[in-house]
Amino acid sequence: MPLLSPEAPPRHVLAIDIGGTKLAVGIVSSRGEIADSARTPTHVEFGPDVVLSRIVGLSRDLLRRHPVAVDMIGVGCGGPLDTGRGLVKNPPNLPGWNDYPLVQHLQDALGLRVALDNDANAAALAEFHFGAGRGTRHMVYFTISTGIGGGLILNGDLYRGKFGNAGEIGHVQVEYDGEPCNCGGRGCLEHYASGTGIARRARKLAERYPDSLLNTLAEHSGEITAHTVKAALEANDSATVDFWAETIEMLAAGVASVVHAFDPERVVIGGGISKFGDLLFEPLRSRVKARTMPPLMEGVDIVPASCADDVGVLGAAAVALGGQTMVVS
Amino acid sequence: MPLLSPEAPPRHVLAIDIGGTKLAVGIVSSRGEIADSARTPTHVEFGPDVVLSRIVGLSRDLLRRHPVAVDMIGVGCGGPLDTGRGLVKNPPNLPGWNDYPLVQHLQDALGLRVALDNDANAAALAEFHFGAGRGTRHMVYFTISTGIGGGLILNGDLYRGKFGNAGEIGHVQVEYDGEPCNCGGRGCLEHYASGTGIARRARKLAERYPDSLLNTLAEHSGEITAHTVKAALEANDSATVDFWAETIEMLAAGVASVVHAFDPERVVIGGGISKFGDLLFEPLRSRVKARTMPPLMEGVDIVPASCADDVGVLGAAAVALGGQTMVVS
Numbered sequence: 001m002p003l004l005s006p007e008a009p010p011r012h013v014l015a016i017d018i019g020g021t022k023l024a025v026g027i028v029s030s031r032g033e034i035a036d037s038a039r040t041p042t043h044v045e046f047g048p049d050v051v052l053s054r055i056v057g058l059s060r061d062l063l064r065r066h067p068v069a070v071d072m073i074g075v076g077c078g079g080p081l082d083t084g085r086g087l088v089k090n091p092p093n094l095p096g097w098n099d100y101p102l103v104q105h106l107q108d109a110l111g112l113r114v115a116l117d118n119d120a121n122a123a124a125l126a127e128f129h130f131g132a133g134r135g136t137r138h139m140v141y142f143t144i145s146t147g148i149g150g151g152l153i154l155n156g157d158l159y160r161g162k163f164g165n166a167g168e169i170g171h172v173q174v175e176y177d178g179e180p181c182n183c184g185g186r187g188c189l190e191h192y193a194s195g196t197g198i199a200r201r202a203r204k205l206a207e208r209y210p211d212s213l214l215n216t217l218a219e220h221s222g223e224i225t226a227h228t229v230k231a232a233l234e235a236n237d238s239a240t241v242d243f244w245a246e247t248i249e250m251l252a253a254g255v256a257s258v259v260h261a262f263d264p265e266r267v268v269i270g271g272g273i274s275k276f277g278d279l280l281f282e283p284l285r286s287r288v289k290a291r292t293m294p295p296l297m298e299g300v301d302i303v304p305a306s307c308a309d310d311v312g313v314l315g316a317a318a319v320a321l322g323g324q325t326m327v328v329s
Numbered sequence: 330m331p332l333l334s335p336e337a338p339p340r341h342v343l344a345i346d347i348g349g350t351k352l353a354v355g356i357v358s359s360r361g362e363i364a365d366s367a368r369t370p371t372h373v374e375f376g377p378d379v380v381l382s383r384i385v386g387l388s389r390d391l392l393r394r395h396p397v398a399v400d401m402i403g404v405g406c407g408g409p410l411d412t413g414r415g416l417v418k419n420p421p422n423l424p425g426w427n428d429y430p431l432v433q434h435l436q437d438a439l440g441l442r443v444a445l446d447n448d449a450n451a452a453a454l455a456e457f458h459f460g461a462g463r464g465t466r467h468m469v470y471f472t473i474s475t476g477i478g479g480g481l482i483l484n485g486d487l488y489r490g491k492f493g494n495a496g497e498i499g500h501v502q503v504e505y506d507g508e509p510c511n512c513g514g515r516g517c518l519e520h521y522a523s524g525t526g527i528a529r530r531a532r533k534l535a536e537r538y539p540d541s542l543l544n545t546l547a548e549h550s551g552e553i554t555a556h557t558v559k560a561a562l563e564a565n566d567s568a569t570v571d572f573w574a575e576t577i578e579m580l581a582a583g584v585a586s587v588v589h590a591f592d593p594e595r596v597v598i599g600g601g602i603s604k605f606g607d608l609l610f611e612p613l614r615s616r617v618k619a620r621t622m623p624p625l626m627e628g629v630d631i632v633p634a635s636c637a638d639d640v641g642v643l644g645a646a647a648v649a650l651g652g653q654t655m656v657v658s
Contacts, residue, residue, distance in 0.1 A: 138490055154483065154488060159483060166590065166592035168589040168622065169589065173503060174504070175503070185585055185589075246506075249506060253505035254502075254505075257500070257586060258590065260497040260500040261481075261496065263489070263495035263497075264490065265491045292512075292513065292514065295492060296492075296497060
């Protein structure tokens, strides 16, 4: 479902992406063109009012430089949120934002309607409208970075569930008697296969195999991250190859579970771990296919996200343009 | 979403439930009242044409006895189906139904429009419109019997996915390195916690604990089924109590995964295993709650299905009345 018919002149919206480390603001057309944008560190340590005033300043600069008709503001922000009331509720990456009335403040300062959604839903909308999910009606988006989040496009619309929390597919539980996860669950995909989970498991592996290249790389750099795993994997370190096969199996169990539940046309995977590229996508496609009923697997693609570093701004724009979100008018 | 406003006079439909062991036909109002119904063994051994002619005979008898205006036929049938073309495609419980054009044959014989859906989707619609899911907009239905199937009501409608196969939530994979399942996957919930899975695992348990009450009951009756497990559990057999706790953990991982994905208001559980009653529902509620993020768990009920033995006929009726299904006009 295109946001506007191809013939119609494009609308423009102001897109605001609020992350724990950086802010991005852009003017984006309904065709997904970024007319202009600005980025700056968030400096969460100064609290929400200071961050808000910097967002407002950046926004006014952009609006002054680009006097196109901007009719709305879209915001993507780390959750949890109360989208019904336009509040930011204690996100782990935005300390001090306790029921912060972001929508009301932005509307008062900038005089435009504001639509708000969480960053994973915003990214799913970005991929659906402007990226790797274009042309589908049923798309599941995974973001695999520090954690694992998701967003669901069902029947051409973002699906939110009862309280707007649908799509927590990082907490699909791939080991019923597994390790405890921060969420309260056990054996969650995020606990094992997020960037954090991969690094934690890799640290144990390096201890167990002190002669492995993984451990050598770790001793050299003083730490193990997902990057260390990627480097050891590219050098064909045998302990790391086995470790990665197990990680792929965990991810494949999670993706196959989601495919059985949703029968999507496409699974789009973004986030830092998607930069493993073919090391991730080739074995994952093969293992998901092996683990999924044939009629469900037919014609489902597992593809990398394509909005890249613009996903935050494009996602915030898509929240305004296409999300069925809270709108203060 | 009620099928009709309470004031409107009810519509009536002919409901046909085709199972591997029995057929049921009924005249059902849009308020879920069964005006009349008939049941008979399916006798699959005679093949689809004979089964069809018996369905048509039963239907004509009912329509003659109850001359209300019946405007449509709804059919629930074991899948796989091709609902787009009205075909039954080789269901395991209906041998010989190879691309059988059920919709066309029924329409030709009875002269009414026909809507067809699989039995799990039909049961989900029955619970949503007439049973334990009434009043919700987001409901997940599990049926735990020989296998584990499901149906998804999202935003007040049955969700079908790309090819109509959404809701295969028996194949959520709760053990990434688990045993192979018939579906091709590994560690599927159905493999462990369906009636068949429970009986298979219980047979191993009885071998391991020859002094257990479970084994004594098994030797007495000559077999182990889910009923044997229930009897041993009610007598507090310690091996069976531990076995059941593990089964609950598997089910809780599956239900928690589905709750994280869909953020439903209610999870409705039907099928033979739901007759374990409080032995199932009390520990399952507690373990799903423990395994689920608080905002997702708030206000989600896990309840038994309530359509009981009428679920087949009510489901077939709901397919005609409320399903977004294939309609040959």
